Amino acid sequence: MDIFKVLSRGTKRTASQPVVKKPITKPSNPQLYNDPTRGVKRKRNEQQPESNPEADDADGINFFAPHAPKRQSPEPKVQEAPKENVSKPLLDEEEVRQVLRSHRLKFTLLSSHEAKKKVKKSKKKKEEVKAKAKDVKKPLFPQPLTSFSDLRSAYNISTRLEENLAKQGYRIPTEVQLGSLPLLLQPDRAIPSTAAEELHFTTKSGIDFLAVAPTGSGKTLAFLIPAINGILRRRAGDATQKEHVLEAIVVAPTRELAHQIVNEGRKLAQGTGVKIVGMKRGMQIPTEGQVEDGASDEEASGSDQEADGSEDEVKKDEAQKQMTTTKTDILVTTPMLLQNFLKSRILLTVKALILDEADVLLDPLFREQTLGIWSACTSQHLRLTCWSATMGSSIEGLVLEQLKARESDQPSVPLIRLVVGLKDTAVPSINHKLIYTATEQGKLFALRQLLHPKSTDTSMPTMRLPFLVFTQTIERATALHDEIKFDLPAEAGGSSRIAALHSSLSDSARSSIVTRFRAGEIWVLITTDLLMRGIDFRGVNGVINYDIPTSPAAYVHRVGRTGRAGHEGGVAVTFYTTEDTAHLKSIANVISLSEKQAGKSAEAGVPKWLMDSLPKVGREDKKKLKRHGVESRRGDKAVKITTQSAWERRKEHNKLGAIAGSKKRKVQEAASDTQKADDGEWGGIDD
Numbered sequence: 001m002d003i004f005k006v007l008s009r010g011t012k013r014t015a016s017q018p019v020v021k022k023p024i025t026k027p028s029n030p031q032l033y034n035d036p037t038r039g040v041k042r043k044r045n046e047q048q049p050e051s052n053p054e055a056d057d058a059d060g061i062n063f064f065a066p067h068a069p070k071r072q073s074p075e076p077k078v079q080e081a082p083k084e085n086v087s088k089p090l091l092d093e094e095e096v097r098q099v100l101r102s103h104r105l106k107f108t109l110l111s112s113h114e115a116k117k118k119v120k121k122s123k124k125k126k127e128e129v130k131a132k133a134k135d136v137k138k139p140l141f142p143q144p145l146t147s148f149s150d151l152r153s154a155y156n157i158s159t160r161l162e163e164n165l166a167k168q169g170y171r172i173p174t175e176v177q178l179g180s181l182p183l184l185l186q187p188d189r190a191i192p193s194t195a196a197e198e199l200h201f202t203t204k205s206g207i208d209f210l211a212v213a214p215t216g217s218g219k220t221l222a223f224l225i226p227a228i229n230g231i232l233r234r235r236a237g238d239a240t241q242k243e244h245v246l247e248a249i250v251v252a253p254t255r256e257l258a259h260q261i262v263n264e265g266r267k268l269a270q271g272t273g274v275k276i277v278g279m280k281r282g283m284q285i286p287t288e289g290q291v292e293d294g295a296s297d298e299e300a301s302g303s304d305q306e307a308d309g310s311e312d313e314v315k316k317d318e319a320q321k322q323m324t325t326t327k328t329d330i331l332v333t334t335p336m337l338l339q340n341f342l343k344s345r346i347l348l349t350v351k352a353l354i355l356d357e358a359d360v361l362l363d364p365l366f367r368e369q370t371l372g373i374w375s376a377c378t379s380q381h382l383r384l385t386c387w388s389a390t391m392g393s394s395i396e397g398l399v400l401e402q403l404k405a406r407e408s409d410q411p412s413v414p415l416i417r418l419v420v421g422l423k424d425t426a427v428p429s430i431n432h433k434l435i436y437t438a439t440e441q442g443k444l445f446a447l448r449q450l451l452h453p454k455s456t457d458t459s460m461p462t463m464r465l466p467f468l469v470f471t472q473t474i475e476r477a478t479a480l481h482d483e484i485k486f487d488l489p490a491e492a493g494g495s496s497r498i499a500a501l502h503s504s505l506s507d508s509a510r511s512s513i514v515t516r517f518r519a520g521e522i523w524v525l526i527t528t529d530l531l532m533r534g535i536d537f538r539g540v541n542g543v544i545n546y547d548i549p550t551s552p553a554a555y556v557h558r559v560g561r562t563g564r565a566g567h568e569g570g571v572a573v574t575f576y577t578t579e580d581t582a583h584l585k586s587i588a589n590v591i592s593l594s595e596k597q598a599g600k601s602a603e604a605g606v607p608k609w610l611m612d613s614l615p616k617v618g619r620e621d622k623k624k625l626k627r628h629g630v631e632s633r634r635g636d637k638a639v640k641i642t643t644q645s646a647w648e649r650r651k652e653h654n655k656l657g658a659i660a661g662s663k664k665r666k667v668q669e670a671a672s673d674t675q676k677a678d679d680g681e682w683g684g685i686d687d
């Protein structure tokens with residue numbers, strides 16, 4: 001079997017691949033592949049939905065199978081509108097509660113602006129104020145999405161979008177999709193008006209939304225489907241709209257993640273007429289109300305018109321602007337790229353602002369740029385959605401504060417939070433392992449044992465390539481790469497199989513490494529926290545925290561690069577030395593909570609003696625660690641990963657490089673000899 005194919009094999013079936021009957025192998029990750037109606041006690045006389053034989057065959061576990069797809073015309077209409085009438089009956093309240101409970105979905109109304117207004121009116125009556133204030137955080141029980149077929153039958157999504165989902169091989173909604181899609185597609189249908197009235201809010205103008213769901217649980221689809229469908233729906237109501245109008249912005253912390261979202265979005269939007277573009281340096285997008293630039297433009301054009309031939313020049317200028325301006329419906333960007341472009345410009349047309357990895361986007365590192373983008377989106381109809389696997393209460397507080405600040409210009413919109421499973425825990429299907437080494441060199445030794453497992457290494461977990469190795473700094477990533485790049489034998493590809501990826505590389509180098517890793521050409525990718533969030537490398541079998549993560553959230557995101565989309569067998573190894581023990585407790589807590597969640601003994605990842613002996617980490621120390629990492633790994637000295645001197649290392653590498661080069665040359669020579677021999681035999685056809 002071709003090793004490259006094995007390494008790059010994805011979980012999804014593409015349209016071109018045939019449906020193959022296979023034995024039922026249900027992945028264990030409870031975030032995926034669940035029966036969305038689990039827990040619902042169905043009434044006897046209830047009509048059973050028709051099953052979709054293809055979906056049944058492919059998964060064998062789709063108990064609530066989608067309706068057989070209606071026949072479509074061979075080439076569906078571009079920009080097809082979502083249909084208007086809705087007939088699918090809703091689940092009753094008891095059924096809704098059962099489904100949400102069994103999938104561990106918890107919805108909370110974080111703010112209801114109307115309730116606050118009422119509180120203000122009755123300011124004098126203290127008790128009443130207290131009672132109303134309690135109303136502000138209330139559990140909610142919105143309708144769940146019982147199957148992807150309901151997206152069309154109950155929530156009006158465009159047929160083309162529904163088809164694209166099926167084409168991508170998505171059969172059953174994940175838990176975060178199950179919980180969020182009805183609310184984001186049609187909040188007034190997902191939450192009955194009586195429930196909203198009871199809590200003094202209305203969903204007429206939509207909702208703002210926070211979702212906290214494990215890594216690899218399908219949050220990208222959960223925000224892309226409503227974004228694309230919202231554009232199609234609005235477009236259907238405005239026949240005059242011919243051009244692409246920027247209606248949704250997705251902000252992600254890294255270029256790699258932004259690029260990935262663009263790709264996912266384009267697959268979903270194929271044939272719908274919705275355009276998705278990734279922001280680039282120097283790119284122009286149409287803006288309105290350019291407070292500073294707009295004024296000078298007017299002045300300039302006024303004076304131009306007075307001069308001879310100026311009208312033509314103005315037209316030329318306009319045409320030039322039009323040509324260089326990128327028109328799109330959805331823009332995916334990093335905070336820095338868009339904020340640098342925006343400066344004082346305003347985006348009036350944007351109706352959806354999506355913050356992927358919202359906690360880091362609203363962290364001090366990116367806060368200014370993210371808030372800058374948010375305040376540039378001045379539409380009254382702007383709705384915010386925030387997504388992450390980890391979300392501290394301070395981030396929720398910040399979102400609430402910002403929404404309140406915009407309250408005077410906005411209609412009354414509730415902020416609803418969805419938490420899937422336990423808040424801030426890693427994907428439970430991963431096997432977590434903490435490995436102690438006394439020294440830094442011990443870590444290198446242990447890493448080599450993982451690279452070249454021997455049957456005698458019983459203390460070491462078995463890790464299958466490919467894997468990701470996280471270090472604390474760029475310098476350490478580079479140094480570790482230098483150290484181990486010749487560790488794999490030349491016959492297996494040698495140094496070409498190991499790469500380092502960090503932010504000081506050029507854009508093209510970064511994207512080439514990501515492409516090669518996705519294609520299975522690179523087997524060990526050494527990186528920094530640049531790659532810890534959002535990146536979906538489906539074939540990754542293991543994550544090695546060569547240097548400990550600097551926060552529990554960083555642990556969750558780093559190890560979440562494996563065990564994605566229900567895949568079992570992912571291994572997360574964290575090395576720690578004596579210097580790390582002071583910081584380890586909060587990470588050990590996440591590990592033991594994840595193990596418990598997976599139904600394993602809490603001691604499986606962290607032995608009790610270790611947990612008991614680890615010191616509590618103080619608030620200030622946590623902050624310091626998050627900001628600067630482990631002290632001893634900063635600065636020049638920390639870069640040294642090996643005991644060998646640079647000279648010795650270089651000598652050894654040169655030797656290994658020469659051996660690898662000579663082997664490669666021999667192989668090439670042998671190949672060219674064969675070619676020559678072949679040529680000789682063939683003789684050629686002379687023209």
Ligand SMILES: Nc1ncnc2c1ncn2[C@@H]1O[C@H](COP(=O)(O)OP(=O)(O)OP(=O)(O)O)[C@@H](O)[C@H]1O
Binds near residue numbers: 169536
């Ligand atoms: N309903 C589904 N059925 C099967 N696979 C799915 C489904 N939804 C998403 N996936 C797959 O799950 C993988 C992870 O999805 P995604 O990248 O959206 O996760 P995420 O929740 O955003 O993770 P992270 O928190 O790490 O960013 C992707 O490969 C995606 O194609």
